[in-house]
Amino acid sequence: EVQLVESGGGLVQPGGSLRLSCAASGFTFSNYEMSWVRQAPGKGLEWVSYIDNSGSTIYYADSVKGRFTISRDNAKNSLYLQMNSLRAEDTAVYYCARDSPPYDYWGQGTLVTVSS
Amino acid sequence: EIVMTQSPATLSVSPGERATLSCRASQSVSSNLAWYQQKPGQAPRLLIYGASTRATGIPARFSGSGSGTEFTLTISSLQSEDFAVYYCQQYNNWPRGTFGGGTKVEIK
Numbered sequence: 166e167v168q169l170v171e172s173g174g175g176l177v178q179p180g181g182s183l184r185l186s187c188a189a190s191g192f193t194f195s196n197y198e199m200s201w202v203r204q205a206p207g208k209g210l211e212w213v214s215y216i217d218n219s220g221s222t223i224y225y226a227d228s229v230k231g232r233f234t235i236s237r238d239n240a241k242n243s244l245y246l247q248m249n250s251l252r253a254e255d256t257a258v259y260y261c262a263r264d265s266p267p268y269d270y271w272g273q274g275t276l277v278t279v280s281s
Numbered sequence: 282e283i284v285m286t287q288s289p290a291t292l293s294v295s296p297g298e299r300a301t302l303s304c305r306a307s308q309s310v311s312s313n314l315a316w317y318q319q320k321p322g323q324a325p326r327l328l329i330y331g332a333s334t335r336a337t338g339i340p341a342r343f344s345g346s347g348s349g350t351e352f353t354l355t356i357s358s359l360q361s362e363d364f365a366v367y368y369c370q371q372y373n374n375w376p377r378g379t380f381g382g383g384t385k386v387e388i389k
Contacts, residue, residue, distance in 0.1 A: 209368065210317075210325065
């Protein structure tokens with residue numbers, strides 16, 4: 166059974182940093198591209214970042230470019246999102262998703278709240 | 282950026298009735314269109330990809346159609362578990378897939 170489990174969310178002050186993790190199981194992680202997608206409270210879905218299966222090709226949404234860094238460790242079956250210079254508008258549930266495309270499996274999400 | 286527009290924003294339907302949801306792209310996305318279902322407090326679930334192919338385990342009452350810029354998700358006979366928010370997503374401009382704003386299907 167495919168499982169994606171996010172962790173690392175929490176409350177952080179504006180300008181702060183947070184690192185999200187996504188633990189994958191039930192499939193050969195190194196064969197799949199992955200993405201982060203977020204959802205602000207009561208709002209729709211927004212793609213954040215993409216990484217190919219080897220980690221050599223990476224893309225970011227304009228809204229996070231220069232502040233967020235996506236990475237992966239295929240030996241640990243894990244995906245990461247390093248978030249720096251956080252803003253109030255980054256407050257959202259962050260999902261990791263297996264990118265086939267489209268997103269055929271999603272984690273349960275982790276809530277990031279940016280507030281003073 | 283390809284803009285995806287869903288209509289209506291809210292659809293009130295009685296159990297057992299048919300629901301028809303629309304999604305329009307600002308430019309052609311070919312058949313690179315997916316539909317997701319999201320229930321409160323849960324992650325989205327893939328229903329349809331390639332505009333018309335049901336994902337694994339999705340009941341036959343869900344069907345998708347369309348190509349280019351106009352797409353439709355039809356739920357043939359609404360069950361209680363189908364009341365949720367539905368999102369379309371284009372992945373023609375992959376990996377910068379953009380989502381529609383969602384359609385909430387509520388009980389009439």
